[in-house]
Amino acid sequence: MSIRKVLMLLVFVCALAVVGYFIFNDTSRTAEISNTLTVKDIKKIAAEEKLLLEEKTRELKRDNTLGEKIIENELREGNSRLEGVLALIRQGKKDIEFKARFVDQNGDPVGNAKVTTSVSGAFGLQNPDIEIFFTDANGLLNVNGVSGYLLRILDVEKAGYIFKREDYNFYSYKDTANARLWKEYSDTPLGIPLWKVEERVELSDGYIKYRIKNGGGKKYTLSLLKEDTIRRQLGVVEEGGNENIAFYFNRNENIKKSSRRDKNPWSFSMGFNEGGLIEIEDTYVYRAPVDGYQHEWSVDFAKGDADWVNVVRKQFYILTVENGRKVYGRIDISVIGYSGLNGDAVFSANYSINPSGDVNLTPVK
Numbered sequence: 001m002s003i004r005k006v007l008m009l010l011v012f013v014c015a016l017a018v019v020g021y022f023i024f025n026d027t028s029r030t031a032e033i034s035n036t037l038t039v040k041d042i043k044k045i046a047a048e049e050k051l052l053l054e055e056k057t058r059e060l061k062r063d064n065t066l067g068e069k070i071i072e073n074e075l076r077e078g079n080s081r082l083e084g085v086l087a088l089i090r091q092g093k094k095d096i097e098f099k100a101r102f103v104d105q106n107g108d109p110v111g112n113a114k115v116t117t118s119v120s121g122a123f124g125l126q127n128p129d130i131e132i133f134f135t136d137a138n139g140l141l142n143v144n145g146v147s148g149y150l151l152r153i154l155d156v157e158k159a160g161y162i163f164k165r166e167d168y169n170f171y172s173y174k175d176t177a178n179a180r181l182w183k184e185y186s187d188t189p190l191g192i193p194l195w196k197v198e199e200r201v202e203l204s205d206g207y208i209k210y211r212i213k214n215g216g217g218k219k220y221t222l223s224l225l226k227e228d229t230i231r232r233q234l235g236v237v238e239e240g241g242n243e244n245i246a247f248y249f250n251r252n253e254n255i256k257k258s259s260r261r262d263k264n265p266w267s268f269s270m271g272f273n274e275g276g277l278i279e280i281e282d283t284y285v286y287r288a289p290v291d292g293y294q295h296e297w298s299v300d301f302a303k304g305d306a307d308w309v310n311v312v313r314k315q316f317y318i319l320t321v322e323n324g325r326k327v328y329g330r331i332d333i334s335v336i337g338y339s340g341l342n343g344d345a346v347f348s349a350n351y352s353i354n355p356s357g358d359v360n361l362t363p364v365k
Contacts, residue, residue: 094172096151098143098182099189102135104161104196105284109139113158113194119148128152140189143182148172151182153192162195164283195284200364203329204355209348211339217250224329224353225322244273244321249337249345256343263308266337266345269298275319275326286362288317288328288354299335310337322355329353330361 096119102110113135118128129148135141143151153168170182204225212220221243247270258264270277276293297316301308312335319328331351339346354361 094149095147096143096172096182097186098141098151098170099185099187100141100153100192101189102139102141102156102192102194104194105287106196108196109135109137110156110158110161110194110196111135111137111139113139113156113161115141115153116155116157117143118150118152118154119146120150120152121148130154156192156194158194160197162197162284162286164195166283168192193283195286195362197286197362199360200362201354201356201358201360203352203361203363205350205352207348207350209346212249212345212347213342217248219246219248221246223322224320224331224351225327225355244275246271246273247347249347251337251345255338257340258310258338260308260310263301263304264338265301265303267298267300268312268335268337268345268347269296270333271296272318272320274321277316277318277331280315280317280330285315285317285330286360288319288330288359288361290359293317293319301337311335318351320353322353325357327353327355327357328359328361 102113102115104110115133115135117131117133119131120128128150129146131143131146133141133143149172151170155165156163169180170185171179172182206224208222210220222245223243224245247268249266249268251266252264255264258266272293272295276295277297278289278293279297297314299312313333315332316330317328318331319326321327329352331349333347333349336346352361352363
């Protein structure tokens, strides 16, 4: 056998050993699945296998007569590991029993909803199978008759309802602290919310981004329904104004940049002459609260604060006044204390307003 063929076969066998070692490194332990295998462990195993491959390659180059013996040993060891991997794959495919109950924002069950799931084989070594289920009249999803390692809920469809895709992943065993097991919901269903659309409405959407060239606590005001505001991309705002929404930055004007190491002080506040804002914690953001709004929201970081950050992002429901009428909406804001734009402060926001004055924020699209 030529040294080239010997080397090629050796590389193939050792590559197979690396794959096997990722998952299974002791055929005597096929009855148990490791719950502690981490990325760090896998990298360590791969590094060890790489060193082993390099050493055996050097041996082969020194003495070609060792080739047949090395390959014979590697094939025997590789076959043993492969048998272990296959056994682990078989054991990783557990019979799944999982229940979930789908309800709308009013607590009513969502029956006859189409639920698209994927079921993966052991540890992602097999391609996932797509499985379709339907909820019963009580909104109950009952997954059974399938087996695998990972169950994912990919989508939920029913006319007149909105489903927000989140981390609906369920495992046969706990490989991380936050992993959820499907067997935890074999008897008690997991509650999953959907949003029942009552009516879709035309919203006024906009994006603003303002650059503040100083930090002296000056007042800036804005209207979210004015055309010059909606079309504005990046600009320097002028002090003053008498619009309903006002915002302030407060920084040391002599400081042009900051970092987690410097932790220089800065603060920001946004307030409303009439109305106010409520921080959003809802899964679905299609109906603004009628009341309960606070007039101002702010962040304040002293120099060296342990929780100091340079960028703050928040989402709020808002109640404001436009053209003499109270209107509801939602706004996603981003506030940067010290930006890369000459160290300026930056305030930007995406927002949607219902100009009719209704609390409904369900868009037409």
